Amino acid sequence: MRRAAVALSLALVGGCMAPAARLSAPAPTAQVRTPADLYGPLFEAVQMRRIFPDGKTFVDAVAKRDAAAIVADYRRGDYRDDAALTAFVMANFDVPASAPATPASAARPPLAEHIRALWPQLTRPPLDPPAGSSALALPHRYVVPGGRFREMYYWDSYFTMLGLEADGRGDLTRDMIENFVSLVTRFGHVPNGTRTYYVSRSQPPFLYLMMGLVRDADAATQARWLAALKAEHRFWITQRSVTMPDGAVLQRYGDARRTPRDESWREDVETGRGDPARYNDLRAGAESGWDFSSRWLGDGRTLATIRTTGIVPVDLNSLLYGMERALAERSRALGHRNAGDYDRMAEVRRAAIERWLWRDDEARYGDYDLGERRVRAGVTAATAYPLFTGMASPGRGARVAATIERDLLAANGLRSTMATTGQQWDRPNGWAPLQWIAVDGLRRYGRDDLAQRIAVRFLATVEREYRASGKLLEKYDVEESRAGGGGEYPTQDGFGWTNGVTRALQERYAR
Template sequence: MPDGALLNRYWDSRDTPRDESWAEDVATAREATGRSAAEVYRDLRSGAESGWDFSSRWFDDPQNIATLHTTEIVPVDLNSLLWTLERTIAAHCRALAERACVRDFDRRAGARKRAMNRYLWSVSERRFGDWDRRTGRMTSSVSAAGLYPLFTGWANRSQARDTARQTEAVLIAPGGLRTTALTTGQQWDAPNGWAPLQWVAISGLDRYGHRATAETIGTRWLGTVDRVYRETGKMLEKYDVEQQRPGGGGEYPLQDGFGWTNGVTRVLLDRYPDVVSETAPTAP
């Protein structure tokens, strides 16, 4: 980072088209202006490694995938998870009385938290977000990734309160939590909602006492999953949380099943047992 602090980004060591999307990547590189094909390929690969393949989080122009620059973005969710990993390693070392290891990973976690507060929290906008290394400032993308500091527990109470307010104002849709605030045709943007992000948001908000907001997301998501299941007899990879129907967008057809949808739905049914009736779904 500009002051020498260390945070992490997504990076792929290869700069060739993805094997599974070769033609698509070649076409994207042709559309990119002022950049080498190798640079575009690396950013596409890194975006796929992020799990958010693809999202306007990585784009200069939210409507144009050829403007992605994943490797220049410092993501709030990735660094939140790495902070948790460093803390977990320190805790295990403490249990084993490995003092040098404890000091090392406590130091790493402390330094990361200070850097995240400096670069991944906007005092003026009162929100968490991603940092663009080229522009030297936080990106304009408002996304569910901003709830990871609550999920992992490094946010303070004031930050959590502001995050809950923004979530209520921008990200909560009729059928659950939007992935981002923008509709772009990419699958990791609105109107899609994804089960793991619902759980991140619900768990994080609940951790800081924002239980009503967490419940709104959870019950609306269950309503969407239940509605689509009754109509199709399927659990799906992603959902349109605006219209409460199967999700879409991205590079490949919507996938049936998916363990994360099943798992999150199961735990939310335990948490909010009165949302879904016991009436059996109609077979498709």
Template sequence: MSSRVRRLCAGFGTSFLAFALTANAQPSPADQFGDLFAAVQEGHVFEDGKTFADAVPRRAPDAIMAEYAAKPPTSPTDLRYFVLDNFTVPGVNDKPLPPLREHIRTLWPQLSRDAVTPPPASSAIALPSPYVVPGGRFREIYYWDSYFTMLGLVADGRDDLVEGMIDDFASLIERFGHIPNGTRTYYLSRSQPPFFALMLDLSKQTDGTVRARRLAALRKEHAYWMAGESCARAAKACERVVRMPDGSVLNRYWDDRDTPRDESFAEDRATAKASARPAAEVYRDLRAGAESGWDFSSRWLSDPQDLATIRTTRVVPVDLNALMWAMEKRIEKGCKQAGDQPCTREFFQRAAARKGAIDRYMWQSRQRRFADWLLDESTPGSVQSSATLFPLFVGMASPAQTTAIAATTRRALLGEGGIRTTILRTGQQWDAPNGWAPLQWVALEGLHRGGQDALAKDVAARWLGTVNCTYLETGKMLEKYDVEERRAGGGGEYPLQDGFGWTNGVTAAILERYPALVPGTTLRTCAPTSGSEQ
């Protein structure tokens, strides 16, 4: 009797011994894989116990068990990766997957939509040109998602869709004065992080009339964000404008309505009921949190563990103000090209004043980060988040600030699988351990712009590894990821979505920039390695 059979006999008793010695006996999966089989089944790695029993080993069982004995997986995630790397599991990884970049190219037609004229009484808003949706429950175009989706469309030569989506957004500004959160009537009372100016950087349009129309739309969007400027007073806010203690002007997120969101009606009423504040205040802050795109995050909470303490409208966000600076610089450039000197002077001054205010109130030199500003406390916020990278991304950070933030990124924000959203675990989806495609691009582009090329490439490689590992396991591109365990992300008020527009876009753009980082086709390197992110 072989030593392996004796070991299995010891584990399974004399009944197995009698069976194993029968001349025509065929070993079952439990016989062949002993401790590994027990760990998978008792750990419920797969929902149905029959799934692993029907799996087919990809190499000799003795080789699999030797590796398992030499280096046993230390977590459920490690165990699942080990199994998927060594077995073909029915319904999980039994269908061959195309390479990641090829898969993304097949998704663009699936996520593209023709110009829409909604039926009567529909909540959908009409658009004149074809566009791309994120996927899953997100059936309409979304504002800031679209910029990151466009990055991939440019990389894959779909300039037609890029130009069409820019025209769609210009049309929305012309009709409504701003780009709504998404193209539904229930989103009209708010916008999202203002990326229209950066979308224009992706355009190859040279027609002067079209460019003039888009510049006019950009100026109209700026007027929307600055509509509260005349009513904001010292250290006070009005609509989306905040007057800082020294009289300078910055922006905050705000929603024109103070009722539960249509798309999260029951959830918002439950949150308001759990708060001691007036319900209308809570609803406004929840809506403003949705306008931020970070819905929801400890950035907006006075108690990071309690959504009912949300106070978005009392926070002056660094990322929003960096994007507003980028908008003002592009308006300045566009007006200069058009020969409009008064406009050129106005927006040069606006951008300079905004940068000065951001440096005074948000730059924390000792902590080596940009911070949100808390209106009620008149202090910088304590939550460390990847929003600190937005000034690098738009090009307004100084060389010293860039060097400092690069160090902070390495120390606090860089997880094994990419950039953490914040360093706090709260159960909210825009907190640790989640990482999101747009924030990876903001980080690596900002670091690259600031000359931190090695760190930028490291961020790209880690993120590609996470996306690829999850793709190999699930066959899907996901909305968000756990960048500490390199798996699907969690948290938030709705189930995890796949599709997924901005993940596709950022992944394609990274592969276009760093072609040598094309990920492999094995899960063998997917399991996290403790401490490797530092």
């Protein structure tokens, strides 16, 4: 049975799409040149000497002339002095200004009204980037998170769309889906974000859920979207698979590169200390969206022990279960003969998750450590994902709900983990997307009482901060009801997914 499941996976990724729905061959990821590739020694000098406080500034700059000419001039000059190097960069690049803060609302209108007014501020027109830019072309409008995040991001966008739908902006939802479909066509997957330096990795696969928000797409659109979903599924199966001890195949996070991340070069060099495997694990942690968390740390505390690629994550595999169910449903609706194959793949995956990613003695789902051959210690908010995708049995769903209530429910929302490490995806931080995953999953399993408590507490936290500062933030401390902290950069305001989840929760609970 296990060999048959693997053979089925390989047959599907080998291409059983209807001929009319096939995508053109994507560009190899290795051919996408990033700022580190283009500017070599100049890039390393700028990043390692911290010419800009934020490592993302230089990688978002636009070169004023040919990269090779810039590098040649740099090699001929003497730029050991930081002032001279800064002057050289400013003469050869259009450098973005420090990320502008989203204007605080002095008048403090009702929160829902404030968020509706933010959508136009965060919306960008179709993008045909100039020569010398790291930005990827986008044929339609899109919404950015805000702050230092000047581009469209993958999993952020689903949660942003929840708010767009609540505010009657389905036109933007559809535009962004079309952008993601165009990215799959070009690269074979959805990149982490719409920059060249993000193309080597993806993020948690929420595209099928984005598509599920649109109820009136015509048959031709549905066929294009299904082709993109099948291509994305092939990416995860062919690029991110790992074999469990019994031969079952699940997926893990990864990245095609084994170098420091362009946008966090100095931080990764200091952490990785020349180890390509550790750089790859840092990149894989970024693909997870939880960058960073005790979930990926060998000792559960220290970033230098990161080993993301040695861990089989419950959130990713739960989402892939949901994707396979969606592929079956969409294939069936369009009359494709292989719909049942995706149903079977989902069922095989469900059985593997239930066997390998479940801790019965702790009544929770978790991440499997391949090196230690066990589910990693510590309850995290990722335990809600099998409920969110409807994968868990009713009995296990009820037990997970009790665990969430006992361990993760804080006075002001849902904690990400129970570990205090200083990393931004750990205690005491709570993040809007994880609130939604838990709330939606708990409702699905009949625990609307607990779902409502999480939602109401988180909404109160967002409201308190908004009343105090006029801002919506990327993350919150849900134990002290204040701005969240930790991580590689200051807490950002804007903020796309907080806006989206807040509006969706308001529509559900605060009418």
